[in-house]
Amino acid sequence: MGVLWMMSSSTHAQFRIEVSGVGLTQLPISVAPFRGQDAAPQKISTIILADLERSGQFRPVDSSGQVLDELSRPDVAAWRQKGADSLVSGSVTRLADGRFDVRFRLWDVVRSQDLGGQSFVVTPADLRMASHRIADYVFEKLTGEKGAFSTRITYVTKVAQRYQLWVSDADGENSQSALASPEPIISPSWSPNGNHVAYVSFESRKPVVYTHDVLSGKRRLIANFRGSNSAPAWSPDGRTLAMTLSRDGGSQLYAIDANGGEPRRLTQTSGIDTEPVYSSDGKSLFFVSDRGGAPQIYKMPSIGGSAERVTFTGNYNISPALSPDGRWLAYVSRVSGAFKLHLMELSSGVVTPLTDTGADENPSFAPNSRLIVYATQYQGREALMTTTLDGKVKARLNGQGGDIREPDWGPFQKQ
Amino acid sequence: MKRFLLVLVAGILMVGCGSSVKLDDVPVEDKSGIAVNPSGAAGSGAGVAQSGVMPVELDGSRTSAMAPNSPKIVFFDYDSYVIKPEFQSVIESHARFINADKAKKVVIEGHTDMSGGREYNLALGQKRAEAVRRALSLLGVPENQVEAVSFGKEKPTALGSDETSMSLNRRAEIAYR
Numbered sequence: 001m002g003v004l005w006m007m008s009s010s011t012h013a014q015f016r017i018e019v020s021g022v023g024l025t026q027l028p029i030s031v032a033p034f035r036g037q038d039a040a041p042q043k044i045s046t047i048i049l050a051d052l053e054r055s056g057q058f059r060p061v062d063s064s065g066q067v068l069d070e071l072s073r074p075d076v077a078a079w080r081q082k083g084a085d086s087l088v089s090g091s092v093t094r095l096a097d098g099r100f101d102v103r104f105r106l107w108d109v110v111r112s113q114d115l116g117g118q119s120f121v122v123t124p125a126d127l128r129m130a131s132h133r134i135a136d137y138v139f140e141k142l143t144g145e146k147g148a149f150s151t152r153i154t155y156v157t158k159v160a161q162r163y164q165l166w167v168s169d170a171d172g173e174n175s176q177s178a179l180a181s182p183e184p185i186i187s188p189s190w191s192p193n194g195n196h197v198a199y200v201s202f203e204s205r206k207p208v209v210y211t212h213d214v215l216s217g218k219r220r221l222i223a224n225f226r227g228s229n230s231a232p233a234w235s236p237d238g239r240t241l242a243m244t245l246s247r248d249g250g251s252q253l254y255a256i257d258a259n260g261g262e263p264r265r266l267t268q269t270s271g272i273d274t275e276p277v278y279s280s281d282g283k284s285l286f287f288v289s290d291r292g293g294a295p296q297i298y299k300m301p302s303i304g305g306s307a308e309r310v311t312f313t314g315n316y317n318i319s320p321a322l323s324p325d326g327r328w329l330a331y332v333s334r335v336s337g338a339f340k341l342h343l344m345e346l347s348s349g350v351v352t353p354l355t356d357t358g359a360d361e362n363p364s365f366a367p368n369s370r371l372i373v374y375a376t377q378y379q380g381r382e383a384l385m386t387t388t389l390d391g392k393v394k395a396r397l398n399g400q401g402g403d404i405r406e407p408d409w410g411p412f413q414k415q
Numbered sequence: 416m417k418r419f420l421l422v423l424v425a426g427i428l429m430v431g432c433g434s435s436v437k438l439d440d441v442p443v444e445d446k447s448g449i450a451v452n453p454s455g456a457a458g459s460g461a462g463v464a465q466s467g468v469m470p471v472e473l474d475g476s477r478t479s480a481m482a483p484n485s486p487k488i489v490f491f492d493y494d495s496y497v498i499k500p501e502f503q504s505v506i507e508s509h510a511r512f513i514n515a516d517k518a519k520k521v522v523i524e525g526h527t528d529m530s531g532g533r534e535y536n537l538a539l540g541q542k543r544a545e546a547v548r549r550a551l552s553l554l555g556v557p558e559n560q561v562e563a564v565s566f567g568k569e570k571p572t573a574l575g576s577d578e579t580s581m582s583l584n585r586r587a588e589i590a591y592r
Contacts, residue, residue, distance in 0.1 A: 167468045176468035183473075184569040186533050200537075203473050205590075206522070206564035207537060217469030228541050228565045231534045244538065246563070249545060251538035272538040288535060295535055318532040332532060339531065361532055406533070 017053050017395045024392055026059035027142055030084040035069040035091040040100060042127040044092055044134070051135035051149040051171065054386055055370060056393030058142075063087075070105040070117050079109040088138055090117070092127070099123055102130045106138055115141050128174050148368040152410040154178070154188045154197050155375075155384060159402035165199060167214050170366070170409065172384060172397025178214050190410040191234050191258075197408070198222070198232035198241060209243055211258065222260050233276045233285075234258070235302070242266065242276040242285055242302070253287060255303075266304040277320050278302060286310065286320045286329065297331055311344070313351060319362050323369035328389065330354075330363035330372050341374050343389060354391035364409045373397070373407040482591045483512040489547055491585045493528075496542040498550050506547065509589050510554035517560070523547045524588045525565040526572075528581040533567055540565030543587045 031049045034040075045063075052058035061084040068074060068089035079087050090104030105117035118137060120130045129150055136147030151170045156163060163185045168175040179185060183202040190197055191211070198211045207230045209223040223229035227246030234241060238258060245254045245263060251272045254263035267273040269291050276287040285302045288295050294315040300307035311317040316334035323330075329344040338358030344351045359377040366373070371386045378385070378396060382403035387394045397404075485508040489498060498506065513519050525544030527536040544563035551561055573580035 177470040178468050179471045179473070181473040184566070186537075186567075186569065202566065202569065205524075205592075206562075207566075212471075214468045217471045219471065226562055228537060230537050244534070246541050246545070246565075251541050272535070272542070274538045275532075275534045316531070318535045334531070 017050070017393065019056075019393050020391075024056070026057060027086065028059045028061045028084050029086045029088070029138070029142075030061040030063040030079060030082065031088040032063040032066050032068040032090075034089075034102075034104070035067065036094075037092050039094065040092045040127060041124050042131060044090070044102065044127065044131045045088070047128060047131035047171070048088060048135045048138070051132060051147075052138060054171065054393070054395040055139060055147075055149075056388035056390075057139070057370075070103040070119075074107055074109060076107070076109040076112045079107075085110050086115075086138070086142060088134070090134070095121065100127055100130075102127070102134075104134050104137075106141055128169055132169060132171075145370065146368050146412070148366040148370065148409075148412065151367055151413060152190075152194065153364075153373060153397075154190060154408050154410065155404055156185050156188065156406040157400045157402045157404050158184075158382075159400075164400070165197070165212075166400060167197070172404075175400055178212060178217070179219075186406055187231055188406055188408050189232050189234060190408055192236055192238045192411055194411045194413055198234065200230045200232070209241070211241075220260065222258075223256060223263070225263070231275050233278060235278050236280055236282040242278065244274040244276070253285070253304075264304075266302075267300075267307075275319055277322055279322055280324050280326050286322060288318050288320065297329070311351075312349075317342075321363040321365055321372070323365045324367055325369040328365070328369065330365065330374075332360050332363070341372070341376075341387070343372075343391075352391065354387050354389075355385075355394075357385075362406055364407055366409050367412045373409050375405045375407060482589075483508055485509070487589045489543075489587045489589070490582065491543055491546075491587070493582070493585065495585075496539070496546050498546055503550075505589075506550045507554060510551050510556050513551065513556050513560055514554075517557070519560055520592045521551075521556075521561050522590045522592055523551075523561060523563045524570075524590055525563065526570060526584055526586050526588070527568050528584040529568045529571055529574075529576070530581070531568070533569070537565050537567035537569075540567045540587075543585070547587045547589065 031045045034044045037044050049060050061082050069091040074087055087107040087109050093101045099121050101121050103119040106115040108115050122130045132150035135149040139147030152167055153170055154167050156165055163181050164177050165179040165185050166175040167178050181203050186200045188197045188199040196211045196213050200207045207228045209229045209232045210219050211222055212219045225245050225247040229245055231244040232241045240255050241258050242255050244251050251274050253266040253273045253276050256263045271290045273289045276285045284299050286299050289298050296317050297311040297320045298307040299310050314333045317331055319332045321330040329346055332339050333342045339360050341354045341360040342351050343354055357376045361375040363372050363374040373386050376385055382405045384397040384404050384407050385394050486505050489502045523544040525540030527540045544565055548561050548563040571584045573583040
């Protein structure tokens with residue numbers, strides 16, 4: 001890991017976080033520099049704080065000048081004075097075998113209460129993951145909801161005529177290349193167990209669908225039928241892939257066993273049906289269809305059947321993404337020629353625009369349903385952003401150089 | 416520099432092929448990547464083990480077959496999937512060429528301009544490719560000699576966002592394999 005890791009850390013600064021709008025309730029928190037982190041390959045406190053900030057639910061409080069570790073009893077009055085409600089302190093120590101011992105403790109400085117701590121022994125390559133695990137602990141203790149910082153995302157970069165599929169930490173850092181190709185790669189999608197990514201590759205001069213075991217690099221050609229094969233989506237049980245095939249003319253939805261096999265046709269229209277996504281209960285498929293004359297999002301039983309229209313505002317609504325908790329639909333809507341990320345509350349049908357940008361693409365929810373990652377244009381380049389569901393806190397993920405696109409947020413990892 | 420190093424590391428540490436390719440319906444070249452391991456040992460620590468990622472590198476070799484000496488691109492209007500009369504002669508010359516040799520295989524590659532979503536544009540490009548396929552079919556070209564596929568907005572020929580560039584990208588290309 002050494003060489004790759006050093007290159008990525010030297011080229012990656014921390015990402016940028018934008019807070020907009022008023023009326024935000026954010027928990028003020030301090031994360032003191034971990035004792036020993038200056039000698040460690042990762043600035044653990046910086047990673048934790050960036051995770052918490054990006055979630056939109058925390059506001060950083062300066063901790064400069066403080067030397068603390070997990071054993072220190074903090075001077076709670078002093079921390080309250082600084083405006084912090086909570087404090088994370090810890091240490092990182094290099095062991096004789098080259099691994100690192102990471103320890104931390106979380107304090108409620110308002111109630112002067114110890115909220116617990118943990119310790120991990122990790123390789124240098126896993127120091128970032130340990131930091132994300134600490135952020136998850138803090139997030140869960142203080143918000144009551146599960147954190148999704150120690151998850152992974154996949155995305156595609158294009159640099160000159162080279163396309164690469166990457167797997168990275170949820171903050172876009174620590175990228176590892178899964179696939180490099182001279183032809184485009186689009187629509188990566190994590191399997192529910194987080195072991196495989198399905199995607200569309202143009203390596204044979206046409207779009208075909210592969211599944212790819214990221215740990216071994218083993219690939220399986222799932223759909224290479226006559227015509228185009230695209231838009232793979234995993235069923236929640238991981239057994240089936242819905243996708244778009246043009247084998248029978250037009251672009252229509254089919255379901256295929258995740259190990260390959262004969263496709264079962266799900267839609268029967270003369271127009272375009274594409275971009276299927278399963279609801280988290282597996283019972284429904286949301287997808288894009290132009291059956292009404294313009295692309296809109298529809299919903300139908302996942303085995304096929306009659307479809308009902310879901311989006312009614314605008315005449316170009318594409319790229320549906322469903323939150324794992326089943327409450328939200330994110331999609332891209334064309335408004336006055338600009339492509340903007342929108343969020344619909346499914347129970348009420350109320351739609352909120354989330355961005356001020358004009359070339360948003362391909363939203364994907366964090367597994368805890370609290371953040372959306374999407375692609376957009378930033379300073380003339382394709383870039384990845386995360387946003388909170390109220391659109392008030394956005395962060396740009398640095399990831400790799402070049403144009404970054406097609407993000408997909410992976411599931412919670414097995415611990 | 417960074418990319419060079421990546422390739423170097425990948426080259427040094429390659430460990431063998433890792434691909435299970437199932438062919439279906441239309442044969443494709445086996446482009447199985449070479450699995451390479453840049454990390455040496457994919458170490459993991461107690462409690463926070465992170466799965467490793469095995470990189471795969473694909474090469475870009477490709478051959479192109481003999482094609483007729485006439486234009487190979489059909490351009491389309493904005494939001495249109497109808498072949499304009501001025502491209503009928505292009506279609507006719509290709510139809511004659513394909514009909515002259517039953518062994519010829521032709522792929523119609525549909526493309527769109529760069530605005531909008533990748534997957535939806537893939538479907539729109541498919542409509543353009545199928546329009547050309549149907550036009551060839553009307554001129555007696557057997558279905559089994561022609562495949563219509565789409566590149567969506569992935570392969571623009573013009574990169575600008577002005578109308579001229581956009582219109583150059585709304586096209587179907589006739590490619591012989």
